[in-house]
Amino acid sequence: MGLGILATNIVRPILPLYLASIGVSPEVLGLMFSVAMAGMMFGEVSWGWVADKIGIKLPLSVGTTIFGLITLLFAYTQNIPSLFIVFLFWGFTRSALFGPSRGYIGAAASPSKKAASMAIIVVLLSASRTLGALPSGFIVDTWGYRFVFFVACGVALIGGSVLLIGLRQTRWVILKPITTSPSLANRTSFKNAISICRPLAPQCLVASLFFLGFGIVGTFLPLLAAQVVGGISVTEVGFLFAASGFVSMVLGISLGRLADRAGKKKIMILGMLISGIALIGMAFATNYLWLIVVTVSQSMGMAMFSSASMGLLSDSVSSQRQSTAMGAYGGLCEDPGIIIGSALGGFIWSAWGPQATFLTGAIAAGLGVVVSLVFIKESR
Secondary structure (H helix, E strand, C coil), X not given: CHHXXXXXXXXXXXXXXXXXXXXXXXXXXXXXXXXXXHHHHHHHHHHHHHHHHHCCHHHHHHHHHHHHHHHHHHHHCCCHHHHHHHHHHHHHHXXXXXXXXXXXXXXXXXXXXXXXXXXXXXXXXXXXXXHHHHHHHHHHHHHCHHHHHXXXXXXXXXXXXXXXXXXXXXXXXXXXXXXXXHHXXXXXXXXXXXXXXXXXXXXXXXXXXXXXXXXXXXXXXXXXXXXXXXXXXXXXXXXXXXXXXXXXXHHXXXXXXXXXXXXXXXXXXXXXXXXXXXXXXXXXXXXXXXXXXXXXXXXXXXXXXXXXXXXXXXXXXXXHHHHHHHHHHHHXXXXXXXXXXXXXXXXXXXXXXXXXXXXXXXXXXXXXXXXXXXXXXXXX
């Protein structure tokens, strides 16, 4: 999982700048990232269900090997319609990593350490973001954009090789035939669906509101740094993402433990407040140091929210349905927020400018706080 996400984060910081360099407008840029997240939305739900049925081997293979080959297509595609297709499959294959891995950890974690265990995912994401962002800008400045896609593909293929070696003794799960009557099976399936959807409903809305800001940051922060603040190189943009990832990596487990002790709902709300304030800071950033401070703060809020929210959800779902629930949470809750943030951000940027774009994310985070206070309940 770490290598697959590392491949993503080698490409992610420079991808908006690459698309801008070949003439893609902010509106189309936002739509392209929204299409990628639409692929993730469908994929996370599907791959989580697959993992619960037959194990994590197939999803992780897709999320490394196939994803790496899709990434390579960016180096040879500059046609706008073709880029939309590449983005769609880039998101779909990348999504195979998240639901199965979250579900695996959720099923194995003890009830008293759910958030701390889920923080492992946050740390993996943050470490990969740091290690991926650091060289990406340097590679572009030294060898050009195309070489970044070659490197990312190679890292993903290494992840696929590690998977084959590490899981070569893993056996496919053989599903037992259904012995109950069809009507009883249908009623059981319906009850299972309700048991997953009930805890998802309020958290889904909150996650969508929170990740709207995340979609804006991921898509438009490079443009804010390079075009609005000005005087910032591609290497420095990569360092910006690396610094935010490093802070989350260092503090991730501690913040997860804090959520287990202080209450997951409280830490979720605190994470949204910190993230919202950071987005306001981005809207009015005037220099590189200011950008570093607010980007790191937003990443800290993200780490607090993610570990607490996934831990709260995992508490509400049985171990047999962890991957399905985590996939549904990612695909139906997180990804729609990122889709809206990426698409809406492009139109707001063109119509009202970068300040309005980032303030929109801050407003969404504030609404998430209100919904959490009113609707989310935490059983102790």
